[in-house]
Amino acid sequence: MEPFTVHTGLVATMDRANVDTDQIIPKQFLKRIERTGFGQFLFFDWRFKDDGSDNPEFELNQPAVKGATVLVARRNFGSGSSREHAVWALSDYGFRAVLAPSFADIFYSNCFKNGLLPIPLSESVIEKIFTRQKSTPGYKLTVDLEKRLVSDSLGLCESFTIEPSRQYNLLHGLDDIGLTLKNEDKITAYEKAHGIA
């Protein structure tokens, strides 16, 4: 997994709550058996019109946010299905961080397996970012994972919370399975103690 340290990127906003994983990656694209190539289908039903052309009203199709790497949305982002394809699609599209007042549980945990950083911030901070993004052409945010800070060039500087072990693993790009297998002796001991032959 690609480590995440400090990232500065163009901000795209989606003024929607409860953005669910069915929207992030509609089911017709879950049939692939690879982990890659999902970015082209991100938000497919919102992003494209029936004839396949770009929907000019959709947030991410605005010329000003082309190339955005930081996504900001409203509460309960990533609700619904456990499909990790949602994270693969956001990541493959180019996003490195998602900021929202709250995240759905499985989505949140899936992000960390793929180097995408979900950042919970208060409703008022998210509102402030929405306002600034709207009034500042080319608005960028910097995310510093080590310091747990989100900042912009206009003086915004907000800290965010993250479990220390998740922070450490993401900073170093560590693979969970490899880490768990370091404790293989403990798993074997557990199995022995519980009669699992």
Next chain:
Amino acid sequence: MFQKIWDKHVVFSEPGKPTILYIDLQLVHEVTSAQAFEGLRLAGRKVRRPERTIATPDHNVPTTDRSLPIADQISRQQVDTLRKNCEEFGIRLYDLHDPHQGIVHIIGPELGYTQPGMTIVCGDSHTATHGAFGSLAFGIGTSEVEHVLATQTLLQFKPKTMELRVDGNLAHGVTAKDLILYLIGKLTTAGGTGYVLEYTGEVVRRLSMEERMTVCNMSIEAGARAGMIAPDETTIDYLRGRPFSPQNFDEAAAQWRLLPSDAGATYDVVKTFRGEDIQPQVTWGTNPGQVISIGDKIPNPTDFSDPTEQKSTAQALEYMGLRSGTLLSDVELQRVFIGSCTNARIEDLRAAAKVVKGYRVNNKVHAMVVPGSGLVKRQAEKEGLDAIFKEAGFEWREAGCSMCLAMNPDRLEPGERCASTSNRNFEGRQGKGGRTHLVSPAMAAAAALTGRFTDIRHWNYKA
């Protein structure tokens, strides 16, 4: 109860780090597993405990004639990939033509794999279904599927607990589906985030196992990863004699009786409800928390004080093509879907058939019944339920997830309105532009016959 199960499965824990939790059973289906098996192959890892994983194709399978190959080439490849992976890694597969094939959350319990006190995971958010047996069961992502295959454990931060106690009685015509939709409406779709829900109270105690599964199934729709109901004699009676129930059954049952929370056990949050307050529920919006009672009017954005809620309501009304103030009974529909891991067990089909008997499907409605498993289908046919549905004009299909998420050819056309017994009314869930209203099997059946939402409490049964 949660604490007891959690403690028993801790392999290793240290402060500030997630616990390594032992997983007793993993269920696998075709959509979220291919990349996990591929990950194992790339890293040269094996499945640690192949006997603790079972697999079945369900999300993507056709529900029409199974003697034909799957028409959609990519779907076929996914189902074939599952078969190859199970062969390579030695995992038991209930394949497309197996009489036990079905929705993964339906076959686990009916075969007796799901048992009280277990930790159970699956790469599917509706894994909470299995919590109905007093197990800790939750949905995981594909990377975690791979983690469990490789290590038979999962890294977990300990969730908080919330008791949802429902006392009193449910009125005639009010079902487990109405109960859970009502609770989600009260909690909202994010109200359970970070919690394991435990459903308790007189109403919950009186539910059958199948009804308890319907309740636990939708825990995720309130944001909770898991929902649980303590095991009791109903649970034990259900499991007795199932193919994979424990050999030493009485001994196991004695252990299961020790699982319920002790008197004085505490929860981080407790919420109480009255069964009498619950009426048949219908969702009007684009998430399961946007739900009202059958007699209510479609809400107005200005009914909410929170600006985010106002905006969501307006967006949902626009997508759903509904006007504030409309009565649900005035809303016409074109499609009815009876199926899914929420409501496709035999009791669900019996409830729907009882409503249907002696009636015809409304001529503006296309209605289908998709049993949850091969076993449910055969049982229904033995009882003559298929004949009741077919004579009324319903389609009678093979088992699978079908139009719950429309990955297979069963789907809504843009603008079509559907009464569905499934679990999600998200935009486009049942087909792009499709409009889903979640209801109980009896309410779905009645809607198919009348062509509009109909209060089942006043139904004239001809059976």
